[in-house]
Amino acid sequence: MYYDLKSTQFYPTYLRALWRTLLPDAMLAPRLGRREADIKNRMVAPQLKNFEGILSTDVKHDEGSKVEAFVKETFDASLCWEDIEWLKSITNLPILIKGVLTHEVARKAVEVGVAGIVVSNHGGRQLDYTPTTISVLEEVVDAVGRKVPVLLDGGVRRGTDVFKALALGAQAVLVGRPVIYGLAANGERGVRRITEMLKDKFELTMALCGCPVVMDITRSHVRTECDKLHSML
Numbered sequence: 001m002y003y004d005l006k007s008t009q010f011y012p013t014y015l016r017a018l019w020r021t022l023l024p025d026a027m028l029a030p031r032l033g034r035r036e037a038d039i040k041n042r043m044v045a046p047q048l049k050n051f052e053g054i055l056s057t058d059v060k061h062d063e064g065s066k067v068e069a070f071v072k073e074t075f076d077a078s079l080c081w082e083d084i085e086w087l088k089s090i091t092n093l094p095i096l097i098k099g100v101l102t103h104e105v106a107r108k109a110v111e112v113g114v115a116g117i118v119v120s121n122h123g124g125r126q127l128d129y130t131p132t133t134i135s136v137l138e139e140v141v142d143a144v145g146r147k148v149p150v151l152l153d154g155g156v157r158r159g160t161d162v163f164k165a166l167a168l169g170a171q172a173v174l175v176g177r178p179v180i181y182g183l184a185a186n187g188e189r190g191v192r193r194i195t196e197m198l199k200d201k202f203e204l205t206m207a208l209c210g211c212p213v214v215m216d217i218t219r220s221h222v223r224t225e226c227d228k229l230h231s232m233l
């Protein structure tokens with residue numbers, strides 16, 4: 001069945017239909033995903049400097065993840081598109097919406113007036129079977145049509161990942177865990193090293209792809225699974 005689908009034009013459509021059934025709403029996680037490892041390990045949010053009183057560990061639950069219990073008590077599950085309007089009314093800061101994975105949601109986000117979009121599946125930590133962000137980036141970029149910047153996060157581990165995202169239309173990428181790993185391994189130096197590694201490999205990729213400046217990175221520098229399928233038709 002996989003082979004048949006792959007050899008027809010319906011393959012991407014089918015795959016997208018499948019994904020849609022599992023796509024979480026883009027509104028900044030109204031609830032926490034079921035993080036089984038956290039539940040098993042009875043995860044406790046550490047008391048972080050500068051977050052005193054915000055990220056509390058003081059939750060009265062004896063079992064399961066305390067992060068889950070904390071989120072239940074603090075997150076507002078009624079969060080919806082209208083809240084963007086309210087957010088805009090209380091700040092002059094640009095509001096970016098994170099967690100966008102489809103063209104429908106991207107268009108809606110532009111419609112409600114966000115300043116930017118982050119294509120993200122929250123590091124794959126919220127819901128299993130969400131698509132990889134790189135695989136839906138182009139769909140979002142096309143839907144947004146340069147009206148606002150589109151950023152991407154999730155799985156950016158090498159300079160080549162940065163290059164691929166820019167070639168597919170992202171204006172920038174964001175990294176999560178690599179920075180945390182660098183911090184855990186070697187503190188501030190570790191974080192610097194991670195950013196240097198990403199930057200160096202990105203520059204090398206540009207050089208090897210014949211791109212002296214970032215503006216030279218184009219869509220033709222990458223070939224996606226969809227491109228391969230189209231070329232077979």
Ligand SMILES: Cc1cc2nc3c(=O)[nH]c(=O)nc-3n(C[C@H](O)[C@H](O)[C@H](O)COP(=O)(O)O)c2cc1C
Binds near residue numbers: 120123175180
């Ligand atoms: C420890 C940890 C905590 C996170 N907390 C949040 C959060 O509170 N809200 C959110 O939108 N994303 C959260 N994320 C997801 C990150 O913002 C980001 O989308 C993700 O880590 C990017 O993927 P990467 O780690 O593969 O680079 C968290 C990620 C990690 C690793």
